[in-house]
Amino acid sequence: MTLSARFRPRGGLSLWLGAVLVAALIAAALLSLIWTPYPPTAIDIPHKLAPPSAAHWFGTDNLGRDVASQILVGSRVSILVGVIAVGIGLAFGIVLGLIAAFSKGLVEDGLMKLSDFVFAFPALLLAIMLTSTFGPGVVNAIIAIGIYNVPIIAKLTRATANGVLSREYALAARAAGRGSIAIAIDHVLPNIAPALIVQATIQFAIAILAEAALSYLGLGAQPPETSWGKMLADAQNVLYNAPRLALYPGIAIALSVLGLNLLGDGLRDALDPKLRARS
Amino acid sequence: MLLEVSELAVDVATRRGFQRVVDRTSFSIAEGEGLGMVGESGSGKTMTALALMGLTPEGARVSGSIRFEGRELVGLEEDAMRQLRGDRIAMIFQEPMTALNPLRRVGAQVAEPLMLHRALSKREALARAVQLLEHVRLAEPERAARSYPFALSGGERQRAMIAMAIGCSPRLVIADEPTTALDVTVQARILALIDGLRSESKMAIVLVSHDLAVIAGHCDRVIVMYAGVIMESGPVEAVLREPRNPYTLALLEARPGPGAPRGARLKTIPAAPAVAQGNSEGCPFAGRCALTIDICRKVTPPEVAFGAGHISRCHRAGEVGLAR
Numbered sequence: 193m194t195l196s197a198r199f200r201p202r203g204g205l206s207l208w209l210g211a212v213l214v215a216a217l218i219a220a221a222l223l224s225l226i227w228t229p230y231p232p233t234a235i236d237i238p239h240k241l242a243p244p245s246a247a248h249w250f251g252t253d254n255l256g257r258d259v260a261s262q263i264l265v266g267s268r269v270s271i272l273v274g275v276i277a278v279g280i281g282l283a284f285g286i287v288l289g290l291i292a293a294f295s296k297g298l299v300e301d302g303l304m305k306l307s308d309f310v311f312a313f314p315a316l317l318l319a320i321m322l323t324s325t326f327g328p329g330v331v332n333a334i335i336a337i338g339i340y341n342v343p344i345i346a347k348l349t350r351a352t353a354n355g356v357l358s359r360e361y362a363l364a365a366r367a368a369g370r371g372s373i374a375i376a377i378d379h380v381l382p383n384i385a386p387a388l389i390v391q392a393t394i395q396f397a398i399a400i401l402a403e404a405a406l407s408y409l410g411l412g413a414q415p416p417e418t419s420w421g422k423m424l425a426d427a428q429n430v431l432y433n434a435p436r437l438a439l440y441p442g443i444a445i446a447l448s449v450l451g452l453n454l455l456g457d458g459l460r461d462a463l464d465p466k467l468r469a470r471s
Numbered sequence: 472m473l474l475e476v477s478e479l480a481v482d483v484a485t486r487r488g489f490q491r492v493v494d495r496t497s498f499s500i501a502e503g504e505g506l507g508m509v510g511e512s513g514s515g516k517t518m519t520a521l522a523l524m525g526l527t528p529e530g531a532r533v534s535g536s537i538r539f540e541g542r543e544l545v546g547l548e549e550d551a552m553r554q555l556r557g558d559r560i561a562m563i564f565q566e567p568m569t570a571l572n573p574l575r576r577v578g579a580q581v582a583e584p585l586m587l588h589r590a591l592s593k594r595e596a597l598a599r600a601v602q603l604l605e606h607v608r609l610a611e612p613e614r615a616a617r618s619y620p621f622a623l624s625g626g627e628r629q630r631a632m633i634a635m636a637i638g639c640s641p642r643l644v645i646a647d648e649p650t651t652a653l654d655v656t657v658q659a660r661i662l663a664l665i666d667g668l669r670s671e672s673k674m675a676i677v678l679v680s681h682d683l684a685v686i687a688g689h690c691d692r693v694i695v696m697y698a699g700v701i702m703e704s705g706p707v708e709a710v711l712r713e714p715r716n717p718y719t720l721a722l723l724e725a726r727p728g729p730g731a732p733r734g735a736r737l738k739t740i741p742a743a744p745a746v747a748q749g750n751s752e753g754c755p756f757a758g759r760c761a762l763t764i765d766i767c768r769k770v771t772p773p774e775v776a777f778g779a780g781h782i783s784r785c786h787r788a789g790e791v792g793l794a795r
Contacts, residue, residue, distance in 0.1 A: 296529045360570040367524055367564075368557035368584040368635065378583075382574045 207458025213451025220267040230258035232265040233416045241434050250440050253423075254430045259437065262418050263444055269330065269419040270448060273403040274396040276334045281341025281395055282388065288342070289349025290380065293357060294372050304350065307343035315340045315402055323411040330403075330419070333412040337399045348391050352384040386463035393456035397449040404445050420445050473642055473675050474500040474523070475538040479545075481518050481699075484530035492518045494699045496535070500643065503673040505666075507686030507707065509722065510696035511744045516679045519696070520645045523677070524562055525552040540642065557584040561636035565648040567628035571620040578604070578616025581635045588639045603634040607664060626657035630664065637668060645677045650685065662689050683726060687711050692780070695719045698745045698755035705781030715775070715783035715791050717760045754786070762787050 229249070236256030244251045250259035292303040310318070319336035326332045356362055356379060365375045400420075406412035407421025420441040427437035481493035493515040500506050508516040521527050523537060525544060537544040539560065544552065556562075561584075564570035571580055581603055582596035591599060597616065604612035607630040620628055629649065636644055646665065650658035666689055669676050678690055686693050686707065693710050695703045695718060703716035714720045724738045742759045754760070757767040766786050775788040785791065 360564045360566050361572040363526065364562070364564055364570045364632070364635070365572075365583070366526055366556065367562040369553045369555070369587055370557075370583065371553060378575070379572050383572070 204458070204462075206454040207462055210451050210454030210456070210458050213447055214455050217267055217271065217448050217451060220264050221271045224261075224264035224268050228258075228261035228264050230261045232261040232418055233257065241430065244436075251434075251436065253426060253437055254434075259423075259440055262423055263420070263440055265418055266420040266423060266441060266444065267448075269413060269417070270400045270403065270445075273330070273334050273337065274399045274452075277337035277341055277399040277402075278392050278395050280335070280338025281345045282392060284342045285345025286349050286381075286388070289346040290353055290376050292346070292350040293353035293380075294376065300350070303346070307346050310339070311343045311347075313340075315398070316405060319402060319406055320409070320411060323406065328411045328414055330407075330413050330417060333403055333406045336406075337402045340402070341395050341399070344395065345388070345391065348387060349384065352387045353380050356380045356383045386459070389463065390456045390460045393452050393459065397452035397456075400445065400448055400452070404441075472499045472538075473502045473504075473540065475536070476523070477536045477538075479519065479522060479533070479535035479537060481515075481522050481527055482532040482534075483518070483528060489532065492699050493522065496696075496699075496701055498694055498701065498704060500675045500677065502642070502675060503669065504675045504692065505669060505690040506675070506677050507690035507693040508677060508679045508696060509681060509683060509686055509693060511681065513698075513744055514696040515699035516696050517647055518699075520562070520647050520677060520679050523643075523645055524556060524560060525549075526556075526562075554588075557636075557641075558588040558639045559641055560643045560645065561639070561641040563629075563632055563636045563644060563646040563649045566652050567625050567632055568620075568652070570632055571628055573620055575619075576616065577618050577620060577623065577631050581616070581631060581638060584635065584638050599638070600634070603638055604631065607631070607634045607637075607668075609634070625653050626661065629653060629657075629661050633661070633664065633668070637672070637674070640672060641674055643675045643677070645679070647679045648681070649678070651680070651682070658685075665689070683711065683722060695722070700755055701784065702756065703781075703783045703785075705777070706779060709777070709779060709781045715777055715781065715788045716785045717762050717787070717791055718756045719783075720791055721759075721761075754784075762790065 234257060236252065238256065239248075239252050240254055240256040242248055242252040242256070248258050248260065250263065253259055253262070288303055288307075292300040313321075315337070318340050319333060322336040322339070323329070323332045362375060362379055365379055370378075403412055403419060404421030404424065407419045408425045410425065413419035413422040423441040424438055427434070427441070431438060476499065477497040479493060479496040480491060482489040482491050496515075496519060498506070508519065510516045518527065522533050523544070525547065527533055533545055535545060539555070571577065578597050578600045581600035582593070585591045585596040585599055586593065589596075601612050601616045604615050609615045609627055609630045615623060615627065615631065623631065649665070650661050653661060662685065665676065668674070678686060680686055690707050692705060693707045694701050695710065695716065697718050702718045703710055703714065710719060711723065714723060721740045725740060727737055740759055745755045745758060752771050753769055754767045754772050757763045760767065764787070770786070772784050772786045774782050774784050776782050777788075783791070
């Protein structure tokens with residue numbers, strides 16, 4: 193009781209702040225599907241580099257495109273990248289991690305060595321290798337980031353699943369005649385879900401950063417696609433004339449990543465079974 | 472015979488190759504019989520129990536023979552073994568805190584083997600689970616079924632574990648230290664419950680414990696294990712009243728008892744327990760035994776019978792206890 197009371201406010205604050213920021217990100221993405229102040233790619237040279245005003249909240253860029261509209265559309269790209277890249281990581285990572293945990297011996301060793309091998313490449317290097325092989329673009333960037341996520345999730349799944357399998361209730365389930373797949377679904381997954389959820393939010397934030405970096409390097413979003421990373425790259429050309437152009441996407445990225453990290457932190461506290469059992 | 476184990480040996484894989492943890496173990500259990508297994512930690516009693524369930528750790532080698540209801544279990548395919556587990560043979564675990572999944576309702580966990588082995592629908596199985604919880608005398612069985620394990624006390628959880636084990640009316644229940652984690656009054660009630668279930672359904676039970684008093688009160692026969700080997704076995708009365716093995720005697724003497732003078736030290740067995748030795752010659756207890764003579768270190772002691780199934784594996788079995 194006292195423990196949960198002591199931890200509640202801290203977990204609560206970051207949980208709520210994170211949830212609000214992430215909700216704002218999602219709201220922006222949903223809004224961009226039905227409405228943006230201007231078409232995000234509409235070029236309007238006469239009004240280029242306009243300062244913020246009632247007509248253009250965040251001003252316009254070096255081609256006269258409305259920055260606010262681009263930020264809105266960029267949020268959509270970030271969410272898409274995060275959801276699919278983390279989805280790829282979870283789908284393959286959980287299956288591989290569970291196979292490793294249940295099989296033991298050579299299969300487990302082999303899978304983990306393979307994970308180490310993929311893990312050894314810096315995320316960006318892996319993405320650069322893939323996008324330079326298969327061509328730049330958001331889709332290939334997403335796949336590259338997804339592949340980077342697989343070993344991380346696989347290792348976490350294996351480690352936490354091994355923890356669950358060493359508990360007596362896993363042995364008790366086997367003593368009741370249950371098979372490995374049933375035990376994995378009914379006993380292992382629910383017990384490792386909190387750890388996976390927390391890790392997924394962190395990987396989501398990393399995916400947004402990675403996409404921004406790739407687009408900044410010209411390996412992600414290609415014209416006429418836009419993304420926050422690409423906006424940063426475009427802003428670089430006019431950095432001395434209009435530094436605010438780098439500021440807006442930068443702030444958007446920072447707030448999204450901050451929100452996801454706070455959410456992950458808050459969820460970690462909220463989902464901790466030890467705290468929950470005492471409440 | 473319900474269960475006949477002969478020359479059972481278990482080797483577990485370690486970093487330095489295989490280590491024999493159960494050796495030359497033979498015993499049998501009749502329908503409805505209560506068999507106690509005692510020994511120090513690491514004596515092989517839990518590993519023997521797991522071998523009966525076919526749940527030895529990954530990479531362990533099991534040899535010898537385990538015949539259950541006339542069927543050989545050593546080498547049986549996993550699929551066939553799984554049909555037996557939870558249905559014909561069930562197990563009760565030591566830690567009621569960790570033997571129930573904290574994230575699933577108690578009722579669903581008790582219902583699990585029923586859905587698996589009796590092909591009951593979820594609704595039928597849950598209804599039966601409530602009956603079972605009532606049968607193990609859990610107060611408010613419906614509320615307990617809807618609860619998560621953390622909401623139950625240790626004793627209640629252990630009752631739920633027992634309900635889970637007896638759901639399919641198994642012929643053999645293996646209880647591995649079922650009351651060690653409970654306080655003494657709860658322990659007495661849980662053991663009384665197990666006794667009652669045994670006499671009403673004629674299921675046999677293997678009670679693994681390090682507590683001689685528990686074995687004495689709740690079993691028909693007892694096996695005393697040390698370093699993976701059965702040192703002595705026989706009817707509880709005979710073995711505990713007139714032990715014919717120095718190890719059994721030492722265990723009995725190491726118990727605290729009423730009437731001991733205040734401040735008196737408990738008798739202990741010198742030195743640390745031996746690890747199982749595999750096929751090496753000699754008696755595993757020779758290093759700690761008060762009666763050790765030369766032959767004990769060189770020759771594996773034979774089984775010496777004392778009538779009525781009372782067997783001791785000791786070179787000086789005839790002299791044990793006479794000195795008392």
